[in-house]
Amino acid sequence: MILEASARILESDGIRGFNTNAIAAKAGVSVGSLYQYFPNKDSIVRALIGSFKNALHDTVVKAVQDGRGKELKSRLRLVVRALVSAHYYRPRLNRVLEAEEERLGSEADSAAFHESLLQLLRDHHNEVAVPVSRTTERIVIAVLRALVDLGLASGASPRSTEQRAMRATCGYLLYAG
């Protein structure tokens, strides 16, 4: 499978080792075949990015929905857990893809997933110590991502990363200056 071979190369050698010959070899096909499925090298990366984003999107949306009716903290925990586990899956690949995403300048940043989380915050806006807005939501995500990355970089377990991420998230949203 070309995408899986590509993913593996990005994981093990990063973008520098990601060349069409290597991909074809790893996938067990010829270079020519690559070009029957993808119009060029970048499009392979784009496909990987897309599938990661979709997976992330689905996970988060599901977490938000699963928590409906529960209290804020429980709901946040579900979301944090979803994000942590999504990013703990093939983290190196994830990193590389994010760097490439910037270069490739993909459009819509999975709008719906952000929308979904924003709705969650709105549902609980009177429990939250900051004004709820798109920016707030972005901040929450940014903080979460940072802690997940730190956890990955330092070899922390998903469990402890989840703890820290929860604390940071709640601190940001609930701390009454």
Next chain:
Amino acid sequence: MILEASARILESDGIRGFNTNAIAAKAGVSVGSLYQYFPNKDSIVRALIGSFKNALHDTVVKAVQDGRGKELKSRLRLVVRALVSAHYYRPRLNRVLEAEEERLGSEADSAAFHESLLQLLRDHHNEVAVPVSRTTERIVIAVLRALVDLGLASGASPRSTEQRAMRATCGYLLYAG
């Protein structure tokens, strides 16, 4: 100046446009000369990374020292302000260099700067709601970085980025779950 030329190319064209001919041309020297100052291309990047890290280190250390004797929040504000302004300087270059740093696998992550901030936290350990440790310090930095990056990406002013960063930092450190 070779380093400045390199910096400018990385800023304007990213790592893809960063090649020795372009550097030499921009610096107004010959390729040959490049190789008399730097053994290879990567070493130029390493030099840039080093100088950025030094600058960051110095700024943060100074902020920590300047705040000695003051109360925790004021001190944190100084540090946050230092980090924000350091990253608001040539942010694109900064981004690229960080990506390269990962690839080049540089060693010591500016130990002293972390040491310094860690000391600050220890100075105030009884005001802080989390156990003070190296990990705690890393978390604070990670959260700060995330908000600075978000601010840069969204075009926020240094001032508002500082606000958000302060809030996130304080929330994390002081929020009594």
Next chain:
Amino acid sequence: MILEASARILESDGIRGFNTNAIAAKAGVSVGSLYQYFPNKDSIVRALIGSFKNALHDTVVKAVQDGRGKELKSRLRLVVRALVSAHYYRPRLNRVLEAEEERLGSEADSAAFHESLLQLLRDHHNEVAVPVSRTTERIVIAVLRALVDLGLASGASPRSTEQRAMRATCGYLLYAG
């Protein structure tokens, strides 16, 4: 129809866009089928060349025959008209095919058509100011072709091209230096 699809591609994209995948796609068949009708790509071009040459041949031979019994100038006019209209049909395709013909080094240059025109000249050899020979006939054709090409290139109408071509032909054959 494979040949028609090929013709259209040669017309619109020239020899550079003429590849088997494009042909098959345009013809609405699979590449595999192409190779059941033609042993290789060049043979398709050869078939097109052949059909153009046949059409040209037939037109000219008919013009020569239609003029039998008439005076020289009228007969020449018929031939000129035949050549002009033959070349005004799909001129771009015609051009490409001629270039390819050179490369493919086709054999017999539609001998009969030249034979026919040569006979016309012989029929009137005592009205003509140059010795009638195979070479003379070739010259007449060459001059005609040149004026048709010029007409096509400059967007002249078939009518005015015919005028000029007549003049050049008669000038060559009848001018008593």
Next chain:
Amino acid sequence: MILEASARILESDGIRGFNTNAIAAKAGVSVGSLYQYFPNKDSIVRALIGSFKNALHDTVVKAVQDGRGKELKSRLRLVVRALVSAHYYRPRLNRVLEAEEERLGSEADSAAFHESLLQLLRDHHNEVAVPVSRTTERIVIAVLRALVDLGLASGASPRSTEQRAMRATCGYLLYAG
């Protein structure tokens, strides 16, 4: 010399054999060196086209000037001779370059050379049986080119080609229908 190597390849193998590796090999340099002198393959062809056009231009302009003051036929002979000898120089290369010129869509068709010949015709407009115009001039050139090509294709000597070309040219210009 890269241009000379390129010319030789075009002569012996046509445009199909004209690839950067072959050029480099024939020129005795590396592919890389090619790209220090020319930005891409087409630009090499363009350079060759340019030099041919310049040579042709110079020859014709000189022929026109050399004939000033002489009678029309003598002047035409000089021009015809110039064109014949220009085209008898590396005719195959010339052919290939002309085909490529069409593809590359070069601009100004050596305007000055046509201007020059047009002036000649104007100088003698009352001896000529056709209205003198740009079109007339183009026709003369077209007819000449056709006869030169025919001469080359049939292996005729420059001398006899010149004869035929003279006759065709004079026939066209002087024949009083």
Next chain:
DNA sequence: GATGAATGAGGCTTCATTCAT
């Protein structure tokens, strides 16, 4: 020291042709 022409491995992509289904 400085120069910059030369090198050539290596990367992306195309496309004529084959062959298993």
Next chain:
DNA sequence: CATGAATGAAGCCTCATTCAT
């Protein structure tokens, strides 16, 4: 017969590095 995925040689071009001047 038709299909079209697979093949891989071959073409264009880039760029880090070297070295003779």
